Amino acid sequence: xxxxxxxxxxxxxxxxxxxxxxxxxxxxxxxxxxxxxxxxxxxxxxxxxxxxxxxxxxxxxxxxxxxxxxxxxxxxxxxxxxxxxxxxxxxxxxxxxxxxxxxxxxxxxxxxxxxxxxxxxxxxxxxxxxxxxxxxxxxxxxxxxxxxxxxxxxxxxxxxxxxxxxxxxxxxxxxxxxxxxxxxxxxxxxxxxxxxxxxxxxxxxxxxxxxxxxxxxxxxxxxxxxxx
Amino acid sequence: xxxxxxxxxxxxxxxxxxxxxxxxxxxxxxxxxxxxxxxxxxxxxxxxxxxxxxxxxxxxxxxxxxxxxxxxxxxxxxxxxxxxxxxxxxxxxxxxxxxxxxxxxxxxxxxxxxxxxxxxxxxxxxxxxxxxxxxxxxxxxxxxxxxxxxxxxxxxxxxxxxxxxxxxxxxxxxxxxxxxxxxxxxxxxxxxxxxxxxxxxxxxxxxxxxxx
Numbered sequence: 001x002x003x004x005x006x007x008x009x010x011x012x013x014x015x016x017x018x019x020x021x022x023x024x025x026x027x028x029x030x031x032x033x034x035x036x037x038x039x040x041x042x043x044x045x046x047x048x049x050x051x052x053x054x055x056x057x058x059x060x061x062x063x064x065x066x067x068x069x070x071x072x073x074x075x076x077x078x079x080x081x082x083x084x085x086x087x088x089x090x091x092x093x094x095x096x097x098x099x100x101x102x103x104x105x106x107x108x109x110x111x112x113x114x115x116x117x118x119x120x121x122x123x124x125x126x127x128x129x130x131x132x133x134x135x136x137x138x139x140x141x142x143x144x145x146x147x148x149x150x151x152x153x154x155x156x157x158x159x160x161x162x163x164x165x166x167x168x169x170x171x172x173x174x175x176x177x178x179x180x181x182x183x184x185x186x187x188x189x190x191x192x193x194x195x196x197x198x199x200x201x202x203x204x205x206x207x208x209x210x211x212x213x214x215x216x217x218x219x220x221x222x223x224x225x226x227x228x
Numbered sequence: 229x230x231x232x233x234x235x236x237x238x239x240x241x242x243x244x245x246x247x248x249x250x251x252x253x254x255x256x257x258x259x260x261x262x263x264x265x266x267x268x269x270x271x272x273x274x275x276x277x278x279x280x281x282x283x284x285x286x287x288x289x290x291x292x293x294x295x296x297x298x299x300x301x302x303x304x305x306x307x308x309x310x311x312x313x314x315x316x317x318x319x320x321x322x323x324x325x326x327x328x329x330x331x332x333x334x335x336x337x338x339x340x341x342x343x344x345x346x347x348x349x350x351x352x353x354x355x356x357x358x359x360x361x362x363x364x365x366x367x368x369x370x371x372x373x374x375x376x377x378x379x380x381x382x383x384x385x386x387x388x389x390x391x392x393x394x395x396x397x398x399x400x401x402x403x404x405x406x407x408x409x410x411x412x413x414x415x416x417x418x419x420x421x422x423x424x425x426x427x428x429x430x431x432x433x434x435x436x437x438x439x440x
Contacts, residue, residue: 003300005298006298006300006301009296009297009298009301009305010301010304010305013305013308013309014308017308017309017311017312020312020316021312021315021316024315024316024319024320025319028319028320028322028323031322031323031324032319032322032323032326035322035323035326036326038326039326039330
């Protein structure tokens with residue numbers, strides 16, 4: 001009989017707790033989804049340089065800025081922008097019907113974790129405008145320096161194509177660029193993080209892969225075609 | 229009034245974990261999370277709040293159920309209650325303190341495995357009435373909190389020169405050649421700081437005993 005009572009009790013506990021959890025999850029869901037959306041918008045606005053990184057913005061302000069200036073579209077194999085959902089989303093910063101800049105999602109392996117972030121380029125299709133990482137599990141002080149301002153500002157103004165218009169991506173070197181790269185090549189390289197070789201190399205690789213995925217679109221921009 | 233509070237059993241139950249029965253530095257419980265979330269003051273404080281809320285409720289709930297929980301499944305029942313509370317706490321953080329929940333990430337879920345909670349449920353809540361158990365939960369949560377906050381403050385100040393994300397190290401100190409201590413952001417630093425605090429506290433307690 002004792003085990004019977006245990007079963008009934010256990011069943012009762014499961015029902016009560018299950019109900020409580022369902023209730024909590026259902027009530028809080030809208031808040032959580034909004035938070036996730038605003039967080040993504042915040043990162044996109046930051047990488048596009050719309051918001052000032054040293055200032056904090058309320059969720060409503062972020063939402064407003066985003067609705068006003070950013071369009072989420074998709075890029076196809078030919079580099080055309082459409083609303084047809086694909087695995088190549090693109091975030092266009094459009095002001096007065098002109099494309100000012102665009103952001104693409106980037107991701108790849110670091111040392112301990114996958115790095116997720118956004119990379120933004122100028123409307124010329126060759127100059128980097130900014131980079132940000134919103135999720136990773138790298139070592140604080142070493143690999144996690146990819147979040148640091150010095151590392152991210154490194155990328156601003158670098159070129160992803162050489163003088164002949166061939167795609168080169170932007171490389172992350174070991175140590176400082178001035179020590180290992182000749183002056184005419186420096187616009188394609190950024191300083192690496194000392195003590196975090198694997199993470200630096202990860203960033204190098206993910207930039208190559210992800211920029212390549214959007215190369216068709218970037219080429220059209222470089223040919224000065226009208227893309228939107 | 230104060231005297232009555234001071235001589236009450238609840239007061240004794242509440243204050244013991246703050247000093248002579250501190251869960252972290254004396255009973256050496258909850259060390260894992262103390263190492264993980266004390267890199268910054270802010271994450272430490274939020275962890276303490278979440279943990280205290282969970283501990284207080286779990287103690288209260290389990291204590292009120294203590295007479296009807298069948299003995300042979302009591303550990304599972306404790307776990308169900310604790311796990312449900314932790315999930316609710318996690319969901320609330322995600323809904324209302326998104327940034328912090330991103331930083332705490334898996335550690336909120338790991339409150340379930342924090343030995344303090346199961347330990348207090350087994351050792352106290354199942355043997356005492358809900359009123360005392362709630363005070364015990366609150367006291368142990370805050371006792372854990374004191375250590376976490378002090379360690380968090382030391383590590384953030386040493387490792388990044390900030391407190392609560394605000395830079396407090398004067399620029400002049402850096403100009404004189406001071407460099408942030410890289411060791412402070414790693415888990416071993418927490419071990420060292422907690423170890424020193426445990427030593428200090430045990431010394432004080434044994435002096436108190438000798439004195440009285």
